[in-house]
Amino acid sequence: MAATVKSSVKVFGGLLQRLTHRSSACACDMTFAVYMPPQAAAAPVPVVYWLSGLTCTDENFHQKSGFARAASQLGLCVVMPDTSPRGVQIDGADDSYDFGSGAGFYVDATQPKWRDHYQMYSYVKAELPEVVAAAYPGKLSPAASICGHSMGGHGALTLFLKNPGMYRSVSAFAPICNPTAVPWGDKAFKGYLGSVEAGAAHDATELMRQYSGPPFKILIDQGAADNFLSGEVNQLRPDTFAAVCNERGVELELRMQEGYDHSYYFISSFIADHLAFHAAALK
């Protein structure tokens, strides 16, 4: 259903809006944010989808990343969806930070308890682009790229790999690279899909193992002081992903950023590089 604008604010010469619509994929009202750069007044601009991590809404990225400076300079529309369905009545949906609300994991749930609403893969892949295009007629070119952080980095990598040709480029900050092998993925895939094995179809490392298309380049920034990389449990596994990329002839630029953590301060420090990487692919 058509989206309605909840708020508008001018940032770096462009317009940041939050919009709400009735989602058919998720069977609930969904809110997303769109940054329209000043260049859109003159000609259609390409889109970068930003997928956020666990606990985030559509707001964290535009409040904290400082992305708008680079998006404005580069002439990129940035679309920022929420990370799960909201306002649905499912027992246990609000019990933990890493499952349910704020933790949709960018998959289409198959389990009875979740499948009526938790369809974030289809939402981001198919419904959201249509809703955005309809909300901004004539403003957007068909070219799109995708980027995300942590769970959203997992989402970006898997949406890109599962849909050849849909996105021009992909990049990520501290992505969950091999979720079938780590606790976050174990919990999400068992819960939404019924088994860890079913999650292999949404695991960037597993998808990369089967990759046989033309060579391409991925940009990943990973904080070397990230608690989720170097703590008790390595939830992220960039090294595993890098090894498989290497096997498949895919050029992964994995930048280990000394001293940086998992936060938006880390993202803010390098987001301009990522948007420039996408702009080069989109132009």
Place this chain on the structure above:
Amino acid sequence: MAATVKSSVKVFGGLLQRLTHRSSACACDMTFAVYMPPQAAAAPVPVVYWLSGLTCTDENFHQKSGFARAASQLGLCVVMPDTSPRGVQIDGADDSYDFGSGAGFYVDATQPKWRDHYQMYSYVKAELPEVVAAAYPGKLSPAASICGHSMGGHGALTLFLKNPGMYRSVSAFAPICNPTAVPWGDKAFKGYLGSVEAGAAHDATELMRQYSGPPFKILIDQGAADNFLSGEVNQLRPDTFAAVCNERGVELELRMQEGYDHSYYFISSFIADHLAFHAAALK
């Protein structure tokens, strides 16, 4: 009393820390944030004090303004105090957004109910610089400038005008320029100082009327779509201030920014210009 570090995070090659100390001026524990740019590893760097507006803590600016990119490039330390004493037991201190907690107004209260704690003028002017210098020995040059937003713009302008030579330069975003003439100032000055008249000593426009020193330059950005400028009540009064600056031969660069509001999105769009303005004065 010496400050202890509560948290540290790497941002744009520098270190953002939050510190807590027992404030003698405010007779309570106070938290502030410091951004130390990478250049401080090689030689002392100058300081810019950032004063936030109503309802803010030390966190809003470093979470939302994107300031660290420019501070890192320019080699500026940025010090971000809280906007009021905290954790003190004063009846009514938490009742409104524009008085009491989060609304210290950068004055030294004289009224019995508030004077034991609400000494934000002395805190920012005298105690905070000493605490910061002690926390970062050898890192800081004596040169300092000051900048702020809304109530913090009022604080920056008045601290600068009341203390000739203490700060090299001053700038502000949407400052409360003439608080004795508007509701925010009326409430703050009656409450903390006992009368609006007593507030004249903390009113940038009144201070400028008496200014007779050497010419200098002020930078102010004001959103033309700011609700507090163009709504029912004009709380900000930049035109009044501009007229008095003109009379006194002070060069005010007042930039009316078309379409921008009062938010951190507005600040983020222009903070790099302000830090460059201060860097030029500090080098």
